Amino acid sequence: xxxxxxxxPGMFVQEKEAVTLDCTYDxxxxxxxxxxxxxxxxxxxxxxxxxxxxxxxxxxxxRYSLNFxxxxxxxxxxxxxxxxxxxxxxxxxxxxxxxxxxxxxxTRLSVLx
Amino acid sequence: GAVVSQHPSWVICKSGTSVKIECxxxxxxxxxxxxxxxxxxxxxxxxxxSNEGSKATYEQGVEKDKFLINHASLTxxxxxxxxxxxxxxxxxxxxxxxxxxxxxxxxxxxTRLTVL
Numbered sequence: 493x494x495x496x497x498x499x500x501p502g503m504f505v506q507e508k509e510a511v512t513l514d515c516t517y518d519x520x521x522x523x524x525x526x527x528x529x530x531x532x533x534x535x536x537x538x539x540x541x542x543x544x545x546x547x548x549x550x551x552x553x554x555r556y557s558l559n560f561x562x563x564x565x566x567x568x569x570x571x572x573x574x575x576x577x578x579x580x581x582x583x584x585x586x587x588x589x590x591x592x593x594x595x596x597x598x599t600r601l602s603v604l605x
Numbered sequence: 606g607a608v609v610s611q612h613p614s615w616v617i618c619k620s621g622t623s624v625k626i627e628c629x630x631x632x633x634x635x636x637x638x639x640x641x642x643x644x645x646x647x648x649x650x651x652x653x654x655s656n657e658g659s660k661a662t663y664e665q666g667v668e669k670d671k672f673l674i675n676h677a678s679l680t681x682x683x684x685x686x687x688x689x690x691x692x693x694x695x696x697x698x699x700x701x702x703x704x705x706x707x708x709x710x711x712x713x714x715x716t717r718l719t720v721l
Contacts, residue, residue, distance in 0.1 A: 535714065536715060538712075592654060596648065
């Protein structure tokens, strides 16, 4: 069975600072994908970044980067230069071959002015 | 990125009535659509997976007779909550995508259902 753990229910960060949101996962699939989504108060789920299990390099998308440590089964999201608009719930998710997404419990990020 | 729409965005209904929620992929054909349910301050819970032209696959504990899913085309899936009760009040989100593990899902904006 697949499982995603996000141990930080809530995080605070000062505007313009960087923040790391933790995510660990468990799977027996040799091939899988890891995803991060942002959910603002409006409720929509916004795709942020993707990391494949066989990707050699950590994924980056603008201010988002994924710190992928396969041996530790962790896929932490790093947001650089935080903005007030980054305040939201953040979900880590995983998908094995042909399988459904499994979501973590989420981390609520609050960016302080 | 791909766009997925949901309609309605919010609905209030009386207990015992049925509510239909539509999910459309606007600029791509989705072989698979997923329906999720999200309670306040909780994560998304997968309810069912629907493939175009075939019966939906429901997750354990989800009543298929209560939550009817129809995926009539590659761009439209509907979820009907039959004989809704207050405990069915929740945020329902659909997503569209493929079964390829490297592909992300694209989510609709969600539908907030309140059953009085």
